[in-house]
Amino acid sequence: MSAGMSVSEQKLPVCPGKKEKFFMGEIKTDRRVSRTRRLMLEALMALIEERGYENITVQDILDRADVGRSTFYAHFRDKDELLLSWFEHLRSLFEQQKEALLTSRSTGSTPDANIVLDLFRHTAEHHKLYKAVAGRQSGEMILKYLHRYLNGLLLPVFEELTKRRRDVPVPVEVTANYLVGTLLSLMTWWLDHNMPYPPEKMEAMFRTLTRPSIEAALGTPVADNSEAVNNTAEGFYRLFIDPLCCAGR
Amino acid sequence: MSAGMSVSEQKLPVCPGKKEKFFMGEIKTDRRVSRTRRLMLEALMALIEERGYENITVQDILDRADVGRSTFYAHFRDKDELLLSWFEHLRSLFEQQKEALLTSRSTGSTPDANIVLDLFRHTAEHHKLYKAVAGRQSGEMILKYLHRYLNGLLLPVFEELTKRRRDVPVPVEVTANYLVGTLLSLMTWWLDHNMPYPPEKMEAMFRTLTRPSIEAALGTPVADNSEAVNNTAEGFYRLFIDPLCCAGR
DNA sequence: TTTATTATCGAACACTATGTTCATTATCTA
DNA sequence: TAGATAATGAACATAGTGTTCGATAATAAA
Incomplete structure (x- = not known):
């Protein structure tokens, strides 16, 4: 020996x-x-x-x-694991930014941040890369991970929102999945068509398309809370828009 | 020689x-x-x-x-082409059914057919196969083709619907893409979660989620046509639901 | 600076799968 | 039945994957 x-x-x-x-x-x-x-x-x-x-x-x-x-x-075990490590890197960057926003929030500054708009802008900056990674003619690996990740962020938000509601017509898992799916669908469409509209317009479309759906999916509010109810979608967008609320718990 | x-x-x-x-x-x-x-x-x-x-x-x-x-x-050139030939087979079956409906329609019988519901039901019957083909842990090839195909069916419908409208807030290409995306997204979610709800409920969710979006995406109707306008979504669903209208043009 | 540690190198190797070739055989249509 | 065409299967070329291990180089810690 x-x-x-x-x-x-x-x-x-x-x-x-x-x-x-x-x-x-x-x-x-x-x-x-x-x-x-x-x-x-x-x-x-x-x-x-x-x-x-x-x-x-x-x-x-x-x-x-x-x-x-x-x-x-x-x-790395293989090519996929290398790509995945890149994704994890991005994710940790994102979470850092989230933390930063969270603290600056508690300080009082930066009243609102639009995460969807930021996403479209960020994507536009690196469109070549993202198109190659997520575009229609490429494997969907990263898209799948992103989908899962965003779902994980969104689900608790919806669960919170539906606590005070009865007879929710669409289960929260479905609604969360729907919302993430719509966002990524818009995104890939945009990339595949060489970004024919500016990020601002895309964000507006996303809002136009999803806001009424979410109202409908969350269903009728309970009677005693009618005030907080009418602006639930508003509340949701503030939640979604502000990444902190999602996973900063 | x-x-x-x-x-x-x-x-x-x-x-x-x-x-x-x-x-x-x-x-x-x-x-x-x-x-x-x-x-x-x-x-x-x-x-x-x-x-x-x-x-x-x-x-x-x-x-x-x-x-x-x-x-x-x-x-076949490769494995993909074999799979594709299966997809083409399915598609031709679908189009045959469409033709059949079209003729029986003109005869006066079968007032309405719900294509989305049929799709969920048909998927349920062959869920094992479809899950393996379209599920989250498999390649997306077929899903992509299906997406493109459905898009092609839907686009002319939306173009028709928006002819009489001004200031459509979301371009028809985006709306069509959104609708197909949502349908397939619901479908794969359903398959990946082992069909926790019956096809009828899934169809209802699809309707709940997308109907208000479509209203919003199509925008304000022109004034002089207000009657036909309020039930545009209704009209759309009848169109979409009835496959003939889509590609039978 | 020295030393022990540990990452990198690189060539060889085994393995899996793909797609092609072609002479031979089997099956079909007319 | 004859002529045409499809199927066979073994051999081959190609390409990529992932592993192994002794030798070498870079590093952190002493």
């Missing part, structure tokens, strides 16, 4: 997502690790814009990133 | 979809051809139900259908 059991004990690089903090001691990520991951992500993004996700091989990424084959597989 | 130029001139089997009818002479499909195609389609369907489209290899289909490899490629 002295010569070190050389039986396939290749170590995996430390996952930077899991900077485990026990006993206040953060584990720093090895420079090489973050560098490699960055290179691979950059290569992936560039290649996606060029050819679309489906038309990329692992070898392409390796060549572009100038990284060894085994290194890739030391970090 | 006498011995018949044997230079890679393998003939493709006659495509039965193209039973060309010129001069009243239909070309009969060779028994062997239809038999092979039937076997391959049956194998595909069975395998899809078992494992889902993504997890099937061409070899699997070959084994199940008991058909030679080269035979497969004589008929």
